[in-house]
Amino acid sequence: MKNKSSKIRFKLLPFLFIALIIFAFGMPKYSLVGKWTIYNSDGTSIGEYVDLKADNTYTVTLPDGTIGERGSYLFKDPVFSIKNIKDVCGKDYWGKYKLTFVGADSIHFALIEDSCSARRMDIVGYNPGLRRVKVK
Numbered sequence: 006m007k008n009k010s011s012k013i014r015f016k017l018l019p020f021l022f023i024a025l026i027i028f029a030f031g032m033p034k035y036s037l038v039g040k041w042t043i044y045n046s047d048g049t050s051i052g053e054y055v056d057l058k059a060d061n062t063y064t065v066t067l068p069d070g071t072i073g074e075r076g077s078y079l080f081k082d083p084v085f086s087i088k089n090i091k092d093v094c095g096k097d098y099w100g101k102y103k104l105t106f107v108g109a110d111s112i113h114f115a116l117i118e119d120s121c122s123a124r125r126m127d128i129v130g131y132n133p134g135l136r137r138v139k140v141k
Contacts, residue, residue, distance in 0.1 A: 037078075038058065040140075042054050052068030053065065061079060062076065075089075083105065093124060109137070114128050
């Protein structure tokens with residue numbers, strides 16, 4: 006009897022080891038920090054960039070190089086909240102969006118709650134997603 010239980014434990018050991026590795030590393034969490042843009046269907050950038058910084062601020066740079074917008078963001082997976090510095094829709098007003106990572110280099114936004122129509126159109130109207138700018 007002892008011999009049989011030893012064989013069973015020996016067979017279970019590799020499966021337990023693999024399960025431990027899977028749970029130890031889990032699914033990768035991607036970072037929002039970095040430079041993002043919208044790409045045309047031909048693979049070229051539209052020239053507008055969103056720089057999401059580690060201090061939870063963001064800057065939008067327009068194609069002519071000027072700053073189009075600045076503000077703050079918060080991300081508590083999957084909710085992405087954003088607030089503009091300019092009084093676009095009311096002071097200290099946050100909008101909420103569901104953010105989904107598509108691999109490590111793309112993100113997609115879906116509206117949760119944002120009564121600011123100008124910001125809502127920018128985020129989900131014209132560009133429902135962003136792709137990370139590859140650093141060369």
